[in-house]
Amino acid sequence: MSAEAVPYTHLGDALATDYFRVREQFTPEQWKHFLTTRRFVDEEVLPVINDYWEKAELPWPLMRRLADLGLYGEDIEGYGSPGMSPLARGLVTMELHRGDGSLGTFLGVQSGLAMKSIAMHGSEEQKERWLPAMARLDAIGAFALTEPAHGSDSVALETTARRDGDGWILDGTKRWIGNGSIADVVVVWARDVEDGKVKGFLVETAQDGYTGVTLGGKGASRAIWQAQITLSGARGEWLPGTRSFKDAGRVLVTTRATCAWGALGHAVAAYDAALTYAKQRVQFGKPLAAFQIVQDRLVKMLAEVTGMQLYCMQLARLEEEGRMTDTIAGLAKLNNTRKARAVIAEARDLLGGNGVLLENHVIRHMGDIEVIHTYEGTETMQALIVGRDITGFGAFAG
Numbered sequence: 486m487s488a489e490a491v492p493y494t495h496l497g498d499a500l501a502t503d504y505f506r507v508r509e510q511f512t513p514e515q516w517k518h519f520l521t522t523r524r525f526v527d528e529e530v531l532p533v534i535n536d537y538w539e540k541a542e543l544p545w546p547l548m549r550r551l552a553d554l555g556l557y558g559e560d561i562e563g564y565g566s567p568g569m570s571p572l573a574r575g576l577v578t579m580e581l582h583r584g585d586g587s588l589g590t591f592l593g594v595q596s597g598l599a600m601k602s603i604a605m606h607g608s609e610e611q612k613e614r615w616l617p618a619m620a621r622l623d624a625i626g627a628f629a630l631t632e633p634a635h636g637s638d639s640v641a642l643e644t645t646a647r648r649d650g651d652g653w654i655l656d657g658t659k660r661w662i663g664n665g666s667i668a669d670v671v672v673v674w675a676r677d678v679e680d681g682k683v684k685g686f687l688v689e690t691a692q693d694g695y696t697g698v699t700l701g702g703k704g705a706s707r708a709i710w711q712a713q714i715t716l717s718g719a720r721g722e723w724l725p726g727t728r729s730f731k732d733a734g735r736v737l738v739t740t741r742a743t744c745a746w747g748a749l750g751h752a753v754a755a756y757d758a759a760l761t762y763a764k765q766r767v768q769f770g771k772p773l774a775a776f777q778i779v780q781d782r783l784v785k786m787l788a789e790v791t792g793m794q795l796y797c798m799q800l801a802r803l804e805e806e807g808r809m810t811d812t813i814a815g816l817a818k819l820n821n822t823r824k825a826r827a828v829i830a831e832a833r834d835l836l837g838g839n840g841v842l843l844e845n846h847v848i849r850h851m852g853d854i855e856v857i858h859t860y861e862g863t864e865t866m867q868a869l870i871v872g873r874d875i876t877g878f879g880a881f882a883g
């Protein structure tokens with residue numbers, strides 16, 4: 486078959502998928518951030534991202550552009566951050582993931598996890614030192630909670646922190662740490678040997694006690710790097726707002742909500758590609774989109790995407806009113822990652838063999854949704870946390 490016989494074009498392009506007209510509720514601030522990110526994704530991310538993904542290279546020029554666009558720091562007030570509303574923050578996350586999950590995750594680690602931990606729990610001096618530099622991407626951050634032996638049960642983490650004069654000494658191993666091999670500063674969650682409580686510490690990577698080794702061979706989110714970190718007598722500074730494991734959880738509430746938005750972005754990308762493709766691809770003398778079964782499948786995908794959009798809109802409203810809880814964010818993450826996986830799998834199938842080619846984007850989203858499904862609490866863990874809330878029975882600990 487000649488190349489001209491396969492004129493499937495614009496598969497990465499955004500359609501205006503908003504069947505229930507949720508965009509009519511955006512304020513000018515929200516429109517601004519939404520359109521800035523959308524334009525960046527369409528004009529700068531999609532033309533180049535598959536190559537970075539395939540080679541497992543970091544898209545440095547795109548990561549730097551996020552700083553030019555003023556997106557790092559998201560909803561943090563002051564310290565060089567844009568102070569976005571929860572809805573604007575969600576829209577930025579959605580659009581970045583519509584382009585690429587690795588880039589969306591990079592923003593999530595830099596802003597949502599590392600900067601947010603410092604903004605929420607740091608001293609004034611720590612905030613002044615790190616946040617403006619991180620907003621400009623002059624400094625890169627990471628968030629180290631997971632350990633080789635403790636993922637879902639990170640509450641049982643074994644990394645230790647021992648007071649030493651004015652500072653602290655940390656020992657232990659962390660795994661799966663986004664940016665762990667390129668960061669300047671890492672928010673490390675460790676157990677204070679004195680009181681046995683989990684607390685957060687700022688660990689600078691330019692010291693002998695810190696090693697971060699990139700994990701290779703991933704089949705998902707290949708354009709962001711995670712690392713195994715070894716702390717051997719590493720020096721750290723305590724984040725004074727952290728007194729127990731719950732303080733790590735406070736950071737993760739908002740990032741769980743952004744996971745729901747990220748999953749929506751992946752699903753919209755896949756739905757848009759499937760609709761565009763089905764109108765172009767002719768089989769049995771007609772475009773695929775003209776067959777009843779194909780229409781039924783596309784409409785069911787749209788129904789799922791629309792439901793995800795409504796979940797996200799309500800999440801943002803609740804957060805604005807200060808009423809979003811960890812279980813609300815957990816239910817949204819669970820729902821949206823589960824639905825996104827199904828929508829993307831449908832899209833992949835509707836593109837037939839072309840669905841596995843990176844140039845058509847869907848297969849990249851199919852890989853990348855897997856990591857959102859797993860990180861910041863797997864689907865099952867979200868179900869168990871919400872299950873405990875609605876039944877009163879905790880069903881997951883020992």
Ligand SMILES: Cc1cc2nc3c(=O)[nH]c(=O)nc-3n(C[C@H](O)[C@H](O)[C@H](O)COP(=O)(O)OP(=O)(O)OC[C@H]3O[C@@H](n4cnc5c(N)ncnc54)[C@H](O)[C@@H]3O)c2cc1C
Nearest residue numbers: 628629630631636637661662663856860861862863865881
């Ligand atoms: C790409 C990527 C990026 C990441 N980035 C970071 C990061 O920046 N910082 C960080 O700290 N961590 C990060 N993580 C780690 C992530 O948060 C963990 O992978 C996640 O919490 C799950 O832990 P685990 O992989 O150890 O799986 P496990 O906890 O071993 O779970 C394996 C399976 O068992 C299920 N399971 C576990 N417990 C129960 C139970 N009680 N009942 C029923 N089922 C159960 C889980 O749902 C899952 O299906 C990242 C992970 C990935 C893949």
